[in-house]
Amino acid sequence: KLLPKIGWLSLHESILEFEKLLKMQLDLRLEAANLIKFQEKSKFNKFIKYPKPVKEMTKELILVEDYIHGQALCDYLKTPLSSLSKSEINERKRLAKIGLNTFLRMVFIDNFIHCDLHPGNIIIIKNSFDNKHSLAFLDAGLVTRLSRDDRKNFIELFYAIAKGDGKRAGELLIEKSRITRCVCPEKFINEIEMLVEKSVSGGLKLSNLQIGQLIGTVMRLCTKYQVKLESNFTSVLLSIEILEGIGKSLDPEIDILSAALPFMVKGKLEKN
Numbered sequence: 001k002l003l004p005k006i007g008w009l010s011l012h013e014s015i016l017e018f019e020k021l022l023k024m025q026l027d028l029r030l031e032a033a034n035l036i037k038f039q040e041k042s043k044f045n046k047f048i049k050y051p052k053p054v055k056e057m058t059k060e061l062i063l064v065e066d067y068i069h070g071q072a073l074c075d076y077l078k079t080p081l082s083s084l085s086k087s088e089i090n091e092r093k094r095l096a097k098i099g100l101n102t103f104l105r106m107v108f109i110d111n112f113i114h115c116d117l118h119p120g121n122i123i124i125i126k127n128s129f130d131n132k133h134s135l136a137f138l139d140a141g142l143v144t145r146l147s148r149d150d151r152k153n154f155i156e157l158f159y160a161i162a163k164g165d166g167k168r169a170g171e172l173l174i175e176k177s178r179i180t181r182c183v184c185p186e187k188f189i190n191e192i193e194m195l196v197e198k199s200v201s202g203g204l205k206l207s208n209l210q211i212g213q214l215i216g217t218v219m220r221l222c223t224k225y226q227v228k229l230e231s232n233f234t235s236v237l238l239s240i241e242i243l244e245g246i247g248k249s250l251d252p253e254i255d256i257l258s259a260a261l262p263f264m265v266k267g268k269l270e271k272n
Contacts, residue, residue: 025141028063034140049136074119096250108267115142166196181226188225211244
């Protein structure tokens with residue numbers, strides 16, 4: 001009974017998508033190209049940096065890049081919030097905002113998404129131009145893009161959730177699914193509506209929101225009502241789950257809703 005239902009999560013397609021991403025990592029020239037593209041897209045943001053590859057020395061199995069001196073985020077986070085001064089807490093909040101805004105821009109505007117932003121791939125850099133810090137993102141081998149239609153659907157779905165419109169989110173999941181055998185669409189939409197309402201009732205602060213749990217419940221409902229999820233979303237959703245943990249460590253009170261809406265509105269305008 002279980003295996004046929006798993007098909008509605010696009011498990012096979014998701015594995016193929018992940019296989020494609022892993023194979024891309026075998027050619028380090030692609031990672032170098034990704035780094036150059038990320039640098040180009042963030043050239044006006046002085047608080048985000050990427051290693052600069054040396055193209056003349058980079059080969060399929062060799063990547064040469066400049067050295068970024070700083071502290072890995074995984075080490076930076078070892079000091080608990082309770083042990084920090086007010087200024088140090090404010091600096092963490094500032095970094096959380098910079099990191100979240102950068103990722104939201106990747107997803108909703110640039111459509112060029114770093115899929116491996118765990119704490120070991122993020123470096124905290126002491127700025128030379130002020131007394132604050134910047135972020136450096138490493139290891140750009142895992143990158144994904146959404147097709148034009150999938151990007152449009154993803155923005156519309158996320159926008160509905162962020163606005164607390166669970167009814168519209170449920171309708172979109174059915175409307176945009178390439179395959180559906182949903183025999184009780186009203187019940188499916190109602191359960192999605194209740195889920196979204198419960199999730200956003202206290203705002204989308206990370207301290208109130210369990211993104212991984214929310215995504216897991218949506219998947220369970222899609223399986224239960226036979227509404228097929230698009231495999232292209234898998235990498236994006238995994239990246240969001242990883243960033244949830246990072247965001248909670250830096251600033252559990254950061255509000256995803258307030259941060260995401262401007263990017264989603266701009267993304268909706270640019271795709272039209």
